[in-house]
Amino acid sequence: MVKFNRFTLENGLRVIVHEDNTTPMAVLNILYDVGARDEDPGQTGFAHLFEHLMFGGSVNIPSYDEPLQRVGGENNAFTSNDITNYYITLPSANIETAFWLESDRMLSLAFSKKSLEVQRNVVIEEFKQRYLNQPYGDVWLKLRPMVYKKHPYQWATIGKEIKHIEDAKIEDVKAFFKKHYNPQNAIMVVGGDVKTEDVKKLAEKWFGPIPAGEKYHRNLQQEPEQHEERRATVTAKVPLNDVYIAFLMGDRLDKSYYIAELMSDILSRGNSSRLYRNLVKEKQLFSEVHAYMTGSLDKGMFVFEGKPTENVSIETAEAAIWEELERIKTEEIPADELTKVKNKIESTTIFSEMSLLDKAMNLASFELLGDAEMINHETDKYLEVSAEQIKALANQLFRKDNSTTLIYLAEIS
Amino acid sequence: MTLQRKKAPEFRAIDHINLIRPAHQKLDNGCNIFCFNSGDQELVRIEWIFGNQRFDAVKPLLNIAVNTMLTEGTGSLTAAQIADKVDFYGAFLQVDYGYDHSQVTLYSLNKHLQHTLPVIYDIINDSIFPEKELETFIRNQQQKLQVSMQKNDFVARRVFNKAMFGATLYGLGADPDDYKTLHREDMLAHFKQMYQPSNCTIVIAGKIEQDILELVTNTFDKGWTNSPVNADTTQPGLQPATEHFYLTEKPDALQSAIRMGIPAINRTHPDFPLLQVLNTVLGGYFGSRLMVNIREDKGYTYGIGSGMASFKQGGSLFIATEVGADVCKAAITEIEKELNLLRNEPIPAEELSLVRNFMLGSLLGSLENVFSHADKFKNLYFAGLDYDYYDRYVNVVKTVAADQLQELANRYLNFDQFYKVIVGKY
Numbered sequence: 001m002v003k004f005n006r007f008t009l010e011n012g013l014r015v016i017v018h019e020d021n022t023t024p025m026a027v028l029n030i031l032y033d034v035g036a037r038d039e040d041p042g043q044t045g046f047a048h049l050f051e052h053l054m055f056g057g058s059v060n061i062p063s064y065d066e067p068l069q070r071v072g073g074e075n076n077a078f079t080s081n082d083i084t085n086y087y088i089t090l091p092s093a094n095i096e097t098a099f100w101l102e103s104d105r106m107l108s109l110a111f112s113k114k115s116l117e118v119q120r121n122v123v124i125e126e127f128k129q130r131y132l133n134q135p136y137g138d139v140w141l142k143l144r145p146m147v148y149k150k151h152p153y154q155w156a157t158i159g160k161e162i163k164h165i166e167d168a169k170i171e172d173v174k175a176f177f178k179k180h181y182n183p184q185n186a187i188m189v190v191g192g193d194v195k196t197e198d199v200k201k202l203a204e205k206w207f208g209p210i211p212a213g214e215k216y217h218r219n220l221q222q223e224p225e226q227h228e229e230r231r232a233t234v235t236a237k238v239p240l241n242d243v244y245i246a247f248l249m250g251d252r253l254d255k256s257y258y259i260a261e262l263m264s265d266i267l268s269r270g271n272s273s274r275l276y277r278n279l280v281k282e283k284q285l286f287s288e289v290h291a292y293m294t295g296s297l298d299k300g301m302f303v304f305e306g307k308p309t310e311n312v313s314i315e316t317a318e319a320a321i322w323e324e325l326e327r328i329k330t331e332e333i334p335a336d337e338l339t340k341v342k343n344k345i346e347s348t349t350i351f352s353e354m355s356l357l358d359k360a361m362n363l364a365s366f367e368l369l370g371d372a373e374m375i376n377h378e379t380d381k382y383l384e385v386s387a388e389q390i391k392a393l394a395n396q397l398f399r400k401d402n403s404t405t406l407i408y409l410a411e412i413s
Numbered sequence: 414m415t416l417q418r419k420k421a422p423e424f425r426a427i428d429h430i431n432l433i434r435p436a437h438q439k440l441d442n443g444c445n446i447f448c449f450n451s452g453d454q455e456l457v458r459i460e461w462i463f464g465n466q467r468f469d470a471v472k473p474l475l476n477i478a479v480n481t482m483l484t485e486g487t488g489s490l491t492a493a494q495i496a497d498k499v500d501f502y503g504a505f506l507q508v509d510y511g512y513d514h515s516q517v518t519l520y521s522l523n524k525h526l527q528h529t530l531p532v533i534y535d536i537i538n539d540s541i542f543p544e545k546e547l548e549t550f551i552r553n554q555q556q557k558l559q560v561s562m563q564k565n566d567f568v569a570r571r572v573f574n575k576a577m578f579g580a581t582l583y584g585l586g587a588d589p590d591d592y593k594t595l596h597r598e599d600m601l602a603h604f605k606q607m608y609q610p611s612n613c614t615i616v617i618a619g620k621i622e623q624d625i626l627e628l629v630t631n632t633f634d635k636g637w638t639n640s641p642v643n644a645d646t647t648q649p650g651l652q653p654a655t656e657h658f659y660l661t662e663k664p665d666a667l668q669s670a671i672r673m674g675i676p677a678i679n680r681t682h683p684d685f686p687l688l689q690v691l692n693t694v695l696g697g698y699f700g701s702r703l704m705v706n707i708r709e710d711k712g713y714t715y716g717i718g719s720g721m722a723s724f725k726q727g728g729s730l731f732i733a734t735e736v737g738a739d740v741c742k743a744a745i746t747e748i749e750k751e752l753n754l755l756r757n758e759p760i761p762a763e764e765l766s767l768v769r770n771f772m773l774g775s776l777l778g779s780l781e782n783v784f785s786h787a788d789k790f791k792n793l794y795f796a797g798l799d800y801d802y803y804d805r806y807v808n809v810v811k812t813v814a815a816d817q818l819q820e821l822a823n824r825y826l827n828f829d830q831f832y833k834v835i836v837g838k839y
Contacts, residue, residue: 022453024431025778060418065700070767071424072774074699089778096422104418121712128667129715129735135563209416237665239559271484271496281492281549287556307560309552340501347503347522350454354782 002359002375005196006367009203011212013183016363016372017199018191020356026092026192027357030102031364033187034180035082036159037152037220037298045159048079049123049168050176054086056115058105071097079157082297083368089357092193096202103206106186109177116170123165127158135238136408146230146404147246147301151223182213187367191360223248223299230404235411240287242408243317245304247397252297253369258381259393260293260302265341266333266390267291267324272340274324275306285312285320297369302397314407325398333387345382427773430807433786434800435616440634443611447790448626449618451783455523457619458784459629461537462516462791464646466607470580472594474587475603478550480515482600483508483608485546488539492546495532504529512583513725513795515607523625530632537608538637542600551592558589565663565670565836566735572659573672573834577729579652605640612644614794618787651676651727654832661836669741669837673748674731675830679723680796686809688721688730688825691818693768694760695719695751695826696732698775700767702751703732711747713740723796730825738838745835748828755822759815772810776803 004018039046054077055064068075073090088098131137140156148154159165188207190199226248250256268275268291275289289306308317352358359375366374435447465476484506485492499506502525507518517537521529561567571586578584610633617629653676678685689697696703696719703717717734736744760768779785793802 023781025781066767067421069698069700069771069774070421072427072770072777074771074775074778091425091427091774091777094422094424094774097424100418100422107418118709118712122708122715125668125713125735125737126715128737133565133667133735135560205416237563239563240556270500272493272500277493277496280553284549284552287553307556309556336501340497343503343525344500345503347456347505347520350456350522351520353454354452354456354784356781 002353002363004363004372006372007200009183009208011183011208011210012215013203013207013210014187014367015199015203016187016189016367017194017196018189018359018363019194019196020192020359023192023356024092025089025356026095026098026190026194027087027089027360028095028098028102029085029087029189029191029357029360029364030106031187031189031368032084032086032181033185033368034084034216035080036155036157037081038180038216038218039152039155041152041155042164043168043172044155044161044164045123045157046164046168046172046176047084048157048159049119049165050173051077051079051084052119052123053109053115053173054105056112056119057110058101059108059110061101061104062110064101064105068097068101073097081153081157083365085361085364087357087361095190095194099202099206102188103210106181106183106207107210109173111170111174113170116168116173120165120168123158124162127162127165131156131158136242139244139406139408142232142234143244143246143404143406146232146406147248148223150221151298152220153223153296153298178213180216183207183210184212184215187364189360189364191363192356220298226402226404229400232405233407233409235409238408238410240307241314241317241410242307243305243314243321244406245318245321246404246406247302247402249293249300249302249397251299252295256393259385259389260397262338262341262345262382262385263328263390263394264291264293264302265344266337267328269341269344274327278324279306279320283320284309285317289321314409318405325394328394329391329398333390335387338387338390342383346379349379426770427777430773430776430780430803432780432789432800432803433783435787435790438630440610440630442634442637442639444613444615444633444637446615446617446630447787447794448621449616449783449787449790450621451786452620455620457521457523457526457617457621457625458787459519459521459533460516460616460787461518461533462514462614462616463607463612464644465513465515465582465648466603467645467647468580468582468585468649472599473585474591474595475599476515476582477510477587478595479542479600479603479607480508480510482542482546482550483517483536483540485550486541486543487535488541490532490535492543495536498532499529502528506532523620526625526628530628534632534637537613540604540608542597542604544597547595547597547600551595554587555589555592558587565666565668566672566733568661569670569672569733569834569836572661572836573674573731573832576654576656576659576832576834577651577674577676579654581649581651581726583651583724583726606642607644609639609644610637611639612646616787616791618783648726657830657832659832659834660839662839663837666738666837668735669738669835669839670733670735671741671745671748671833671835672731672733673831673833674729675825675827675832677721677728677730677825679725679728680792680798680802684821685723685728686806687813687817687821689806690768690772690810690813691755691821691825692719692721692730693772694764694818695755698768698771700771702754703748706751707734707736707744707747711740711743713737713744713747725795741835741837741839745833752822752826752828755826756819759819762815765815765818769810773807776807
């Protein structure tokens, strides 16, 4: 059970306070309701590049990191296809420094040209390090546009290509800030050794004077249902063959989300899961094989990924995955197996309450979904799922004409 | 009153750190138990920590293979049954291999502990390393190794460790052929000698009522006996190579991995906290000299940092990064500049006071929950130190002077003496 208080400033900033006096620390987490899905197709990777620029100094404070480190704080941020999230942890006695820093960069950035120039390079190196200079690193650059034909999930957070990042101009940065970075598009969570009354005062003091700005109304073209089998094969300098099969699934608020997650747990969570037990251990067809979902806010992907063992053909490997899919589509799921994955959900929830930062981030995410209180009802939603629902969803998702298959073939040197 | 946005709010430096200390008991079979009772959630983390057996260069993978395969079958449970039991009760079972110790970790809700503990008992008392599972293990590890060997930073770490530490557990980087030296009989013998109560430390953290503690002690006291032969946890001495420069060329590389450093003192040395301050200034936080220069000013990399490792027989100080292949030489020149700067000029007072506050805040922040308190204890206990270490650490961070750090820089940050490894283009 995660307790919290909630209020909204006049300018539209939503604030959630989670008091936890078991720690001497405090967390200030700000979620901005903007991600790679909000980018222009000709300027991809921009939300993430922008996240880097948020550390390049704000209108009244030339350095963001330095004053925070001086009071014993640490910070970081991440960008996904859906959101951009910034967080600070620091000794609670110094919480006001976090308000000072975060409010100033919500007010306005310094828009330094030097910062843009350097961060363009840094992000290009990140592009290389994570996506291009790693075996299989470019898989999402290839798979996303195969699965998404209409929706902007067709590009990865890092962007479609390095050129988009190279081309970013300071005017674009300013326009992006104006459009997305204002109180109405943000959710702030303050947690840890704090009192709601104090947080209220500090929020009013530092964030209250920020103009509300314009509300951004998202109007994205949703991905239509898929009715064709898609497939591509690439030959790459990778040591082993690799098989990816992606299925288009529902969005985060769809009831099927919970069913899908339990299904992915049955298939792939832990050493007792079906894929590991049957395909790695028993049949010895894969050295590793996994199933997972992207968990995105709009329609997501349910992905299978496996590296066949030497001398196992791609055809055999693919057929073995499909055989497991047929099983879950046709056979009854034993009661014990369903109880098992539900027990795991229950314990994971309790363990996640050990981390203040996790709690703060989760509260912000659920508030974005509609209501922070959802954090306390998630487990129940999983517990309600029945074996029949899983079977029905498997039949709905795991169709050839809803599948996108990407094969990596190891170049023979 | 107008808001002073240009002026930083008042702040307070951290005065002291409160650490939770464990309750200790020693079982009749020689096993030590340390218990950290705190927190609201009805759960525990229990670790069974064993000193690694002496390294054998002819059979280099025994320690890691035995540890990794502990979940692969016992006299009474198959690998599948172990996995079923653990997962059914919502528990998490992990095996981890480190330089000095190997361990088994269980995360469990208290209400299921009576079902999950017996599985661990079985694993550390009666693992049998079935032949078929061993074959699968070898095959899968060899495949994973092939993928890792395509990653420049992975290769750089291997080459670096081998150069710094030679034929020891610290310098080991497995080759595919090394897996052929693994035989079930050797693993069984290794297991029997290493995984016994007299070589085991149990660390429990979580909400621990008396009944939980009794459950643990009852399971791991009476029925768990020592082998006739004690574990041999002595290790061969470190064997640093004479060659200090290593280049692995990858003609297609977009980035080069750089790793460089020197053997250094470990936590037991009185200068260790001092060196930690120096390391933080150099590359231990986002505002560090290396980050500010090589990422934030030059944009050569997504990240660069320095770190320190402390283990039983010594330690190391190292710098690691991946930089654009075309700026590899330039990045190394900048690293050298930063090292020399620390040797030639005292750290300015402003910067040093920032680092002091950052380090203390970071120590406080690292104590997130009862698990972190247990982790701090392990750092001390296995280095043979007492809690006054952290008092000393806090004191050093608060009071260390710039000239002390400069003197230390001259002792440790000599670019010419560094081992240097580059994988990619140079």
